[in-house]
Amino acid sequence: MHRHHRESYFIINDGRVLESDGRGGAQTRIPTAAESQLAFRFSRLSREKGVQIGEGLRIRIAEAMTTGSGPAPDPDSTPGVPAGFTYLGQFVDHDLTLDATRVGLGEPVPVEDLLQGRSPALDLDCLYGLGPGHPTSGRFYEADGRLRTGDTVGVSFPPAFPPANTDQKGFDLPRAGATAPGTQADRRAPLIPDARNDENLIVGQLHLAFIHFHNRVHERLVAAGRPLPAVFDAARDLVVKHYQWVLRTDFLPRIVDPRIVDDVFTRGRRHFEVPGRGRPGDHPTMPIEFSVAAYRFGHSMIRDSYQWNRVFRAGGPGGPAGLGALFRFSGTAGNLNPGPADLSDLDDPNAGELIRLPSNWIADFRRLFDFGTVGRPDLVVPAAEFNTAKRIDTLLVDPLTALPTGTFDGRGRPAPPVIHRNLAFRNLTRAAMVELATGPQLAAQMGIRPLTATEIVDGAGGARLTGLTPAEREELVAHTPLWFYVLREAEVNRRHPGLLTGVGGRLVAEVFHRSMEGSRSSIVKQPGWRPTLPAHRRSTFTMADLLLFAFDGDLERINPLGDGPLPAPPGPGPAAS
Numbered sequence: 001m002h003r004h005h006r007e008s009y010f011i012i013n014d015g016r017v018l019e020s021d022g023r024g025g026a027q028t029r030i031p032t033a034a035e036s037q038l039a040f041r042f043s044r045l046s047r048e049k050g051v052q053i054g055e056g057l058r059i060r061i062a063e064a065m066t067t068g069s070g071p072a073p074d075p076d077s078t079p080g081v082p083a084g085f086t087y088l089g090q091f092v093d094h095d096l097t098l099d100a101t102r103v104g105l106g107e108p109v110p111v112e113d114l115l116q117g118r119s120p121a122l123d124l125d126c127l128y129g130l131g132p133g134h135p136t137s138g139r140f141y142e143a144d145g146r147l148r149t150g151d152t153v154g155v156s157f158p159p160a161f162p163p164a165n166t167d168q169k170g171f172d173l174p175r176a177g178a179t180a181p182g183t184q185a186d187r188r189a190p191l192i193p194d195a196r197n198d199e200n201l202i203v204g205q206l207h208l209a210f211i212h213f214h215n216r217v218h219e220r221l222v223a224a225g226r227p228l229p230a231v232f233d234a235a236r237d238l239v240v241k242h243y244q245w246v247l248r249t250d251f252l253p254r255i256v257d258p259r260i261v262d263d264v265f266t267r268g269r270r271h272f273e274v275p276g277r278g279r280p281g282d283h284p285t286m287p288i289e290f291s292v293a294a295y296r297f298g299h300s301m302i303r304d305s306y307q308w309n310r311v312f313r314a315g316g317p318g319g320p321a322g323l324g325a326l327f328r329f330s331g332t333a334g335n336l337n338p339g340p341a342d343l344s345d346l347d348d349p350n351a352g353e354l355i356r357l358p359s360n361w362i363a364d365f366r367r368l369f370d371f372g373t374v375g376r377p378d379l380v381v382p383a384a385e386f387n388t389a390k391r392i393d394t395l396l397v398d399p400l401t402a403l404p405t406g407t408f409d410g411r412g413r414p415a416p417p418v419i420h421r422n423l424a425f426r427n428l429t430r431a432a433m434v435e436l437a438t439g440p441q442l443a444a445q446m447g448i449r450p451l452t453a454t455e456i457v458d459g460a461g462g463a464r465l466t467g468l469t470p471a472e473r474e475e476l477v478a479h480t481p482l483w484f485y486v487l488r489e490a491e492v493n494r495r496h497p498g499l500l501t502g503v504g505g506r507l508v509a510e511v512f513h514r515s516m517e518g519s520r521s522s523i524v525k526q527p528g529w530r531p532t533l534p535a536h537r538r539s540t541f542t543m544a545d546l547l548l549f550a551f552d553g554d555l556e557r558i559n560p561l562g563d564g565p566l567p568a569p570p571g572p573g574p575a576a577s
Contacts, residue, residue: 053428123521124236128214297504308363402422451480
């Protein structure tokens with residue numbers, strides 16, 4: 001079964017399929033007839049392939065990016081971007097990438113699912129699959145067209161704390177369950193179209209929030225008298241358009257220079273599938289320059305720990321939630337169970353007793369998104385309790401040097417070489433596998449001012465490459481990997497430090513524009529459309545508005561574990577209880 005980083009690329013310009021095995025190897029082949037007929041294709045935006053740096057230099061760069069080598073390690077985004085947007089970006093990635101829609105660990109994926117589930121349109125197919133009437137997607141739905149939710153399981157930590165000690169209805173993803181045949185991994189498999197959205201706890205809880213969002217819209221339409229057979233399509237249309245509005249107005253301007261975003265959405269695209277230059281049609285393609293490089297900017301925004309909820313925070317009985325724990329309390333990369341801090345058991349997909357999320361790990365969304373911006377000061381936590389994203393730059397936090405094998409299709413296999421667990425090395429190597437265009441090459445093609453040699457090598461508070469030989473410096477400057485180049489652009493951005501600009505900014509904004517244009521429900525094709533769901537201001541809709549609507553503005557649903565101090569646990573600290 002395909003996983004997040006086991007990738008197949010059908011590249012239009014090359015007429016071939018390149019497959020990664022998720023462990024550093026690759027092979028090319030002629031596409032099958034079914035693959036040749038798929039509506040979704042990868043494409044090259046660049047006119048020519050790029051010259052790739054050698055593996056030794058890739059290792060040197062990856063190690064510099066993941067050792068906290070900057071003068072100010074772990075710098076915050078400027079201005080502070082709520083950390084929830086890091087993982088909204090991951091959710092969006094799973095709405096756009098080529099990976100097959102999945103219905104459970106180990107289950108085959110029908111060719112028809114590949115056709116729909118791999119659409120590079122911002123249409124929420126990672127949430128909806130092929131709809132409630134489809135034989136493989138029907139399991140995600142209730143009989144009336146609402147999406148299913150799951151229940152958490154009560155645990156004993158902290159003791160005498162009922163919200164954590166009892167099951168909580170509707171606060172976990174739906175799962176196959178104890179009666180499902182197969183292994184523990186099969187039983188904890190999420191019943192959602194794309195299992196990657198259960199790869200870490202934050203993206204899993206965000207996916208669940210979108211489930212609640214759809215269900216609230218569905219209930220609103222039913223209450224308004226819409227005939228039930230028409231409700232699902234109407235609900236999906238409303239959800240997708242409001243989602244696109246959030247991305248256009250609340251997400252993109254936080255990660256891309258707002259001038260670039262405004263230019264693309266008012267004047268149109270200049271570089272990718274430009275109208276009148278041959279392609280576009282109903283089906284956009286996905287440029288590998290975006291998927292393999294530019295859109296991986298979010299990896300630099302990840303923190304090594306989070307103030308998660310009342311239990312797992314600084315001063316709470318569980319302490320802050322480390323990134324490793326957020327992998328652990330997922331069903332795809334983790335096992336939903338407490339365990340050693342070094343994640344040593346996670347390579348075994350069947351380890352652990354629990355098959356549902358423990359109740360003490362339910363998200364407190366007030367710590368991930370700013371509800372003060374939507375007129376709800378009662379939903380604002382103290383600054384020390386709020387999580388902001390790291391800035392976009394060439395530094396990744398240390399836990400990303402040792403990814404759980406469940407994030408790249410390696411669970412249950414022999415342990416890979418240590419460097420293959422390093423996310424920076426994996427990103428640089430994937431680019432080499434597809435002979436991706438380099439940063440300087442694409443800047444020249446797009447007519448964008450290139451970074452100087454000093455900016456590429458020295459940056460501005462990011463990865464320090466002081467140990468490179470003169471020959472390595474020359475190689476890096478001439479053939480800078482596109483992912484590294486895009487991160488350096490943001491890092492040296494003087495007007496908006498830490499925001500995508502130049503090549504990276506144009507790529508991300510233009511692909512988002514094209515992906516909205518290519519959706520059946522599209523705010524780009526309907527430029528006069530404005531949000532109609534309740535929001536803090538008329539004709540606006542932000543991510544905080546979406547969450548307020550999804551949870552009916554109810555504090556106990558936005559933060560089910562409540563507030564206030566809890567007693568310290570008896571005996572040794574539980575770490576990830």
